[in-house]
Amino acid sequence: MTGPVEPSLRAQAVALLDAGHQPASVAAQVGASRTTVYRWWASVRAQRARAGKPEPPPIALSDRQLRILRLRAKGLSGPEIAAKEEIATGTVAHHERVIITRLGAANITNAVHRAWEEGLLRKRPRPQVLPPRHGDRAGYLRHVKAGEEACFACRVGNSRYEVERRAARKAASAAVAPDRPPVGPTPQLAPAGPPQARTAPKETRP
Template identity: 35%
Template sequence: MTRVSTPGSRLTDLETTVLRHAADGRTIEATARLIDKSMPAVQDARHRLMGKLGATSLVNAVHLAWQAGILRRERHGDHAGYAAHTYRGEDPCDLCKAGERKYRNDLRNKPKEAAA
């Protein structure tokens, strides 16, 4: 049985991850597959985070999380996005890996352009 959470309680890492995936529009099934959890575990985390945020729906939970600063706009597709993934201990997404490659190639090519 799931314990009812008190509004204002701190979100766990799992709840925060599930919230980020929900904000990105992912389904319970897609989120479960990406984070290697069961669908009931993801659904449970969604219900707990909604209770902790005092939300009436998942959309409301995402909105309240943005207002509270729990969710932030994250950069993707460039060096800063790659660095943010690394700082958080995550594997960078494909878009950020490509952005990092471009950044490093640009750095390598700058001295050549300046010397020419």
């Protein structure tokens, strides 16, 4: 767009961008080039950042679209991306059109540059890996699962766990039946003698 830019025209374009319109459609509505709209939008965003005003919500892309964008940033072509993602080449082209529209870019190369500016292609921090536990029951079981001999600290921790577990079971059983009389020694019965032979009663003669 040549000539001086009217402030009202720039304000109209910024209002449309804030409402969610894409730069290509905004450029067609206000009669300016997309390059001019991009320059307006970058200037307004910089002013808002200096003033501490909140930015519009981030650009939403699906996981597959982000993967396609990262592969494009690595220099892969459409057929190569289709083979890597195991999808059709037309599907890759469709996702790239969506990416270009949502990023307000002119083409997929410009979309990659826009994605870098928006922070969409930055590496995510790796999750912190905690060191393996030692000196307790969990460490002992980890040794057993790995099929290796447990260290001294884990053996001591496992023995402590077993002692505490037996004590807890004993206390729980005592709490269930506290009034049960103590069980004394079993009385011993006298040994039975040899069986006596039965004798028939004597007949008395008259």
